[in-house]
Each structure stands twice: as C-alpha cells, then as structure tokens.
Amino acid sequence: MEALSLARLRSEGKPAVARALSLLERRPGAPETLALLDDSWRQAGGQVGGLTGPPGVGKSTLAGRLVALWRQQGRSVAVVAVDPSSRRSGGALLGDRIRLMTGTEDAGLFVRSMAARDRLGGLAALTWTAVVLLRAVFDVVLVETVGVGQSETDVAEAVDTVVFCVQPGGGDALQFMKAGIAEIPDVAVVTKADLGPLAERARRDLSTALSLDVRVDGWVVPVLAVSAQDRIGLGELDAAIVRHAAWLGDGGRREARRRLQALRWIEQVVREGFGRQGLERLPPLSLPDDASPFSLLAETIPRLAAG
Ligand SMILES: Nc1nc2c(ncn2[C@@H]2O[C@H](COP(=O)(O)OP(=O)(O)O)[C@@H](O)[C@H]2O)c(=O)[nH]1
Ligand SMILES: [Mg+2]
Numbered sequence: 001m002e003a004l005s006l007a008r009l010r011s012e013g014k015p016a017v018a019r020a021l022s023l024l025e026r027r028p029g030a031p032e033t034l035a036l037l038d039d040s041w042r043q044a045g046g047q048v049g050g051l052t053g054p055p056g057v058g059k060s061t062l063a064g065r066l067v068a069l070w071r072q073q074g075r076s077v078a079v080v081a082v083d084p085s086s087r088r089s090g091g092a093l094l095g096d097r098i099r100l101m102t103g104t105e106d107a108g109l110f111v112r113s114m115a116a117r118d119r120l121g122g123l124a125a126l127t128w129t130a131v132v133l134l135r136a137v138f139d140v141v142l143v144e145t146v147g148v149g150q151s152e153t154d155v156a157e158a159v160d161t162v163v164f165c166v167q168p169g170g171g172d173a174l175q176f177m178k179a180g181i182a183e184i185p186d187v188a189v190v191t192k193a194d195l196g197p198l199a200e201r202a203r204r205d206l207s208t209a210l211s212l213d214v215r216v217d218g219w220v221v222p223v224l225a226v227s228a229q230d231r232i233g234l235g236e237l238d239a240a241i242v243r244h245a246a247w248l249g250d251g252g253r254r255e256a257r258r259r260l261q262a263l264r265w266i267e268q269v270v271r272e273g274f275g276r277q278g279l280e281r282l283p284p285l286s287l288p289d290d291a292s293p294f295s296l297l298a299e300t301i302p303r304l305a306a307g
Helices: 006-012 014-026 031-042 059-072 089-102 122-135 151-156 172-178 197-211 234-281 293-306
Strands: 047-052 077-083 109-115 140-145 161-166 187-190 223-225
Touching: 006 014, 006 031, 014 031, 014 109, 014 122, 031 122, 031 293, 047 059, 047 122, 047 151, 047 234, 059 077, 059 140, 059 234, 077 122, 109 122, 122 140, 122 234, 140 151, 161 234, 187 197, 187 234, 197 223, 223 234, 234 293
Parallel strands: 047 140, 047 161, 077 109, 077 140, 161 187, 187 223
Antiparallel strands: none
16 A cells, blocks of 8 residues: 555545554554654644543533634644543533534544553653644644643643643642643633533632743733533634634644643653663653654664664
C-alpha cells in the first residue's frame, strides 16, 4: 500500500486518518510513522483544546455542544477521548453522544477514543503524537480526559488551551486549590449552570481560588458558567477559547508551548524505554525552530541504547 502522507489524509479523510492513528500505535518507531509525524509537526495549523475535570461534571455533553458549534462555523473537528482506565466505554459513549448531537455521517468530524495502554505513561505519550497528527489535518482538535489523578497535567501537556470543568456543589474549587494545579487551566468553567444559585456560588468560589495565584505566564483565566443542557454560555466559552488562542498566537507563545510539550514527550518515551537511568543519561535537550522532536528522538535513542 502507498505510504500515508498528510496530503492523503486530507484528501481521503477519516478512513485514512484512522489508519494513520493505528500506525502510530502499532509501529511508533517505523520510518513511515516518523515521516508522517515530521510533516505533521511542521504543518501544525489546527487549534487544540482540552476538556478536563472530574467524572460526571459534564465534559462529554459540553464537548458535543462545542463540536456542533464549531461544525456550524464550518471548521473541521477531531475529538479524542482519553480513558486511563481500561474500559473503552467512556470514549465509545462520547462518540455516540456526539454523533447524536451532530448527525450520523459528518465527513468533517472525526471521533476517536483511546483506552489505557499496558505501560504506565504510555497513554499520555500516545495521546500527544495523535494530537500532533490530528492538528495537522483538522481545524480544531478537542481532547476529553477522564479526570482522575494524573490526567489534568497530562492534558495540559498535550493541548494549547485547557478548559477545566467543575460542577456546582461539588466542593471542587477547594480540592482543586489543594491539589495545587492553579497553573493548569486556561479557561475555567462551572458546568450545569441551569442549577441556578449553586452554580453562581461555585463560579465565585472558583474565581476566588484562581485569583489567589498570579500566574507566571500573565494570562488571566476567565471563569465562566455554562449549561450544555440549556445551551447557556456556550458562545461565551467559544469566545474565551478564541481569545486564548489569539493570546497564544502573540509573540510565539503557541510554538514555545508546543516545543516544551515535545521535550516532555521525549523524556516520557525515554523514561518508558530506558527507565530512570535512561533519563539521567539523556543529554540536555533543546529543540531549534526548524527541528522535529520525532527526528530528535530517533537520533537520541540509538545513543542511549548504545549506553
Ligand atoms: N443539569 C445538567 N446536567 C448536565 C449538564 N451537562 C451534563 N449533565 C449531566 O451530567 C451527567 C454527566 O455528564 P457527562 O457529559 O457524561 O460528564 P463527563 O463524565 O464529565 O463526561 C449526565 O447525566 C448529563 O446528562 C447540564 O448542563 N445541566
Ligand atoms: Mg465523558
């Protein structure tokens, strides 16, 4: 079969994209995979958003609404549901829900779920390469994680804009401060705003929690209330995401963020393949403007393997 190129993914659409993603999973080190990822890295036009927050907070429902909105705007969309538990159900459910909300056969919408890998850390690493590929093909990529443990920081290391979701009455704002992840969200959302005063109170708590820390990057996190059910605040959320994208576009912030993610990804892959000792032997990494992290890793691995 002819090699999968970005041009082919764009012209053949979803079936070719699905084949490319399974290539990433099955043959991550193959020359064909490397070529595809190098090209994707250099043609990274798409915006990448991430939805994170505890299970049940309303992420999938909100994802469905956002996707419908973006499709109405004429933007092509890829959705990735990341489920660190071994069940595939979460992602499949998301797919069903989104298809229900947007119509069954939409060539401009690609939905894919990723379940746990056997090895620790493997899922996050795979998610990132999938995101790199998808953002070269689609206008928007949305990643939904099942909010347990590591996944908040994992999603921050794969996307441009992290939308952090809490629900009314959950005491989440407090937990969130305790967890010390105030640097993670780029946009904060209280879901289920149709629940009334409880939602407004949660929004105030979250605003207060976030204002206690001035972020080093200088971005002021908008705190919004939305209801996916009653379609409240969706336009405002979209506008906040667009504003963050514009902010990232200023002074090369997006490229800097993506380069940092790339270096983290290399470290992750090295840790997975060579353990802690491998990491310690890793030479200091930097990624020049025109370099691809995939080629950098491919050059680094034989050196580590040689010891
Ligand atoms: N009242 C209300 N319920 C919602 C809203 N959005 C989602 N839900 C409900 O919350 C539950 C969990 O939603 P889901 O999207 O699966 O959450 P996820 O686990 O974060 O993906 C479901 O029963 C939804 O029907 C909303 O805007 N208002
Ligand atoms: Mg969900």
